[in-house]
Amino acid sequence: MVDNPFSLQGKTILVTGASSGIGRAISIACSRMGAKVVLTGRNKERLNSIFDSLSGNGxxxxxxxxxxxxxxRALVGQLPLLDGVVYCAGIGQRLPCKMVMSQxxxxxxxxxxxxNVLLQAALLKAKKIQKSSSIVFIASRAASSPSIGNAIYSASKGALISYARCLALELAPRL
Ligand SMILES: NC(=O)c1ccc[n+]([C@@H]2O[C@H](COP(=O)([O-])OP(=O)(O)OC[C@H]3O[C@@H](n4cnc5c(N)ncnc54)[C@H](OP(=O)(O)O)[C@@H]3O)[C@@H](O)[C@H]2O)c1
Incomplete structure (x- = not known):
C-alpha cells in the first residue's frame, strides 16, 4: 500500500481564526485528512457549529x-502537545493614510x-510544540502589493512575514 502524502493521521493541529472563512475551511480540511484539530476563535456559537462538521474523533x-x-494563558494551558499550528486569525481595515489614528x-x-508573536512564544515556552512541527502563518499578498487604504493591514502582514522568517531560522535546529 502507498502512503498518502497528505495524511495528517495522528497529528494534532491548532487553528486560530477557526470560527470563520479561511480558518474554518482549513480546520475542516485538516480533520478530513485525519488530524485532531483544536479550533480557536472568539465566537462560541460559530465554533460550535464548525466543531460539529469536523471529521473523526478527538x-x-x-x-x-x-x-x-x-x-x-488559559488557551495555552489547555492545549495538548501540537504537531502543527495555523495562525489564521486576523482582521482587515481600509483607511486612507491621512486618517490613521493610534487606535x-x-x-x-x-x-x-x-x-501571533506572543502566542508562538507562549507555546514554545510551555513546550507545546513538538520537534518537526509545521507552523503556518496566513499573511497576504497585500504585504508586497500596495493598494489604497490598505497601508496598515499590508504593514501588519509584512511584519508577520519578516517575523516568520526569523522564527524559521531560530527553530530550524530543532528539526
Ligand atoms: N479573505 C481573504 O481574501 C484573505 C486574503 C489574504 C489573507 N487573508 C487572511 O486570512 C485570514 C483569515 O481571513 P478570513 O477572510 O477567513 O477572515 P474572517 O472570515 O473574518 O475570519 C477571521 C477570523 O479571525 C478571528 N479573530 C479575529 N479577531 C480575533 C481575536 N481578537 N481573537 C481571536 N480570534 C480573532 C475571527 O474569530 P471570531 O469571529 O470568532 O472572533 C475569525 O475566526 C486573516 O488573517 C486574513 O488577513 C484573507
Whole structure:
C-alpha cells in the first residue's frame, strides 16, 4: 500500500481564526485528512457549529480572544502537545493614510501581528510544540502589493512575514 502524502493521521493541529472563512475551511480540511484539530476563535456559537462538521474523533474547541493575555494563558494551558499550528486569525481595515489614528494601528497590529508573536512564544515556552512541527502563518499578498487604504493591514502582514522568517531560522535546529 502507498502512503498518502497528505495524511495528517495522528497529528494534532491548532487553528486560530477557526470560527470563520479561511480558518474554518482549513480546520475542516485538516480533520478530513485525519488530524485532531483544536479550533480557536472568539465566537462560541460559530465554533460550535464548525466543531460539529469536523471529521473523526478527538477534536477540541477552545474559545479565546487572542489579544487578551489572560485568554492566551488559559488557551495555552489547555492545549495538548501540537504537531502543527495555523495562525489564521486576523482582521482587515481600509483607511486612507491621512486618517490613521493610534487606535487604528493598535487594532490591526494587535491581532494580525502581535497576537501571533506572543502566542508562538507562549507555546514554545510551555513546550507545546513538538520537534518537526509545521507552523503556518496566513499573511497576504497585500504585504508586497500596495493598494489604497490598505497601508496598515499590508504593514501588519509584512511584519508577520519578516517575523516568520526569523522564527524559521531560530527553530530550524530543532528539526
Ligand atoms: N479573505 C481573504 O481574501 C484573505 C486574503 C489574504 C489573507 N487573508 C487572511 O486570512 C485570514 C483569515 O481571513 P478570513 O477572510 O477567513 O477572515 P474572517 O472570515 O473574518 O475570519 C477571521 C477570523 O479571525 C478571528 N479573530 C479575529 N479577531 C480575533 C481575536 N481578537 N481573537 C481571536 N480570534 C480573532 C475571527 O474569530 P471570531 O469571529 O470568532 O472572533 C475569525 O475566526 C486573516 O488573517 C486574513 O488577513 C484573507
Amino acid at each position: 477534536c477540541q474547541m477552545l474559545v479565546a480572544d487572542l489579544t487578551s493575555d489572560e485568554d492566551v 487604528d494601528v493598535d487594532e490591526v497590529m494587535n491581532i494580525n501581528f502581535k497576537s
